[in-house]
Amino acid sequence: MQKYKNPNQHLIAPGHTACPGCGQLMSARLVLDACGSKTIIANATGCLEVTTTKYPTSSWKVPWVHSLFENPSAVASGILAALKQKGLDKEITVLAQGGDGSTFDIGFGLISGMWERKENILYVCYNTEVYSNTGYQASGATPLDANTTTTPPDKKSMGNAFIRKNMGEIAIAHGCVYVAQTTCGYPADIINKVKKALTFTGPKYLEILTTCIPGWGVENEMAVQMGKLAHKTGIYPVFEYYDDEYHVMKIPGEPLKVDEYLKLHKRFKHLFGNERGKEAIKQIQNIADKNIEKYNLK
């Protein structure tokens, strides 16, 4: 492995205003470094945008545009169309990126349109499993039973009532040429997957589970650990899909039980020390077991 880069060599400059230990910022830096300087980014509204572009400063060393919360996909389509007319589309990478709220919920229709058009765009979703920027409200990526500010557990609530959407499978169903999931627990894997993605021409989707320190209620230094545990429990499958085949990152050894992961988050605290919670954890274990089976993670 290469030694640490001088922080000023990264394409996201130091000095952003994200929380210490943010899994998303770290992942975004890895993604962009892997894409290289000949990249144009369309970014959704969200933590990544807000913490890097306070006027008149910017952390971005590549051309970067933010329009709205729900449209980085269509903005990226426009960038690509313009590059085609300039004859630059073969040499420049178009990267669209947003959080899970942007990707799973409000921007969903526009992403579907972009994929349908089979455009050569890499879309990266930084999945914090919650609307981080507005204060940790539930999104379509929020896991079952998570405590968010709009799904508070109480006498009549166990937290989020829904099982999260599976965007990776939705991307595959759209015929994306490359689909992958990974986590901020595996920095080298993020780099490899971006590089691999860019060997394909056409619509590409990469989803990275990125720890939200305050949203999940974990300590500043835990982003990487949480990313690894999400994989090792089977809660978050790490895989690639291309040429009609899955390529899976196997869980090393026996999969861990989900409570090894859940117990570390404040957002799942209400599941511990009571009967109702025990039942809920069983259900979550069931989801993880199904993932392990479906994606052949063992």
Place this chain on the structure above:
Amino acid sequence: MILNKLEYRIKNTEYRIMKLDNSKQFLEGSHAVAEIIKLIKPAVVAAYPITPQTHIVEDLAKMKASGEGGFEYINTESEFAAASLLLGASATGVRTYTATCSQGLLLMTEVLFNIAGMRLPVVITCANRAVSAPINIWNDQQDAVTIRDAGWLMLYGETNQEIIDLHLLAYKLAETLRLPVMVNMDGFVLTHTYEPVLMPGQEQINKFLPPYKPAIGTYLDVKNPVTLGSLATPDSYMEIRKQLAQDIYLSSDLIKKYHTDFKKVFGRSIGDNGLVEEYKTKDAEVILVAMGSVCGTIKDAIDEMRERKQKVGLLKIISFRPFADEEVIKHLAKAKYIAVVDKSISLGSEGVLATEIKRAAYNQTKAKIQSFIVGLGGRDVTKEMIEQIIFDIKKDKTNKMHFISCTD
């Protein structure tokens, strides 16, 4: 034999480019727009269908398919996406185009504000149509006036010739000011009507509107990376918005200037100066104020009333944004009655243009100014209705808004 809609259109296309004489062509309004857009050469065209805009994007699709149009033509999954796509393309430094109206324009609203705030020279045509509910595909002007605060320059044409010409002016303004421009044409009344028009030649167009070359450092370019669309805190937001407001307000002068250039190159004008057109106002006791195709009907009504020695005139508003207060007041100040004719309404208030005229006229005239609503949802506006308005404004002792030709 009853033809289905598609057969009917195919049969009709052969008439669409019927030549009248050496210079004028007899074109459907939508086709005329598509033709001028082809000559303006946008790099990226985004499309999403909505009646009565459809013929414009269909004609552009045909031009793309035949190779006549060299632009990227992209079918999107919504108007929201179409506008976003143009935002991205424009931010990458190329000329862009789409057309929409009504529900489509409203769906775009968030993006429209964004495009203006980001100072991107996007140009769109709005084929003005009523807004739901009740759903109605016919013409009025509710759609565009509803987004008047978005930061777009908004131009209104009376005839298809004006619509052609306004598109040229629109791109010229957009690209110099780095501001978006919307050209408004009444749905069906203009979009689906055949009129003889002069289609300018490519050389003339290039002279007036050279290829778009944005300044380096203003667009997305890997050789000169910029950050566009950043977060502005209370420290800077207000100054940025003030600058936008001022630039739009001052654009009246630029419209006049480019209108002079336009006249030189094309040998005709768009109203008096690209901002307004006065018609028989000099000695008028009653002046009607209106925008769009209804001005044609009003002019005919005025001619007939003038024969009966009634002193009536019209002030046609071409530029609704910027609203050229001085130009407007100049023509209105001496009238006794000012009847503002709106094809839209700010619900809970009155006609949108009426409020605008009252604001501009504040302390500038003693005239009675009254709001008249006509033609909502495609109801025909006739010369008789115009005469009714003249009658009403003199007779009515109140200042209340009137709905013309509308049962209680």
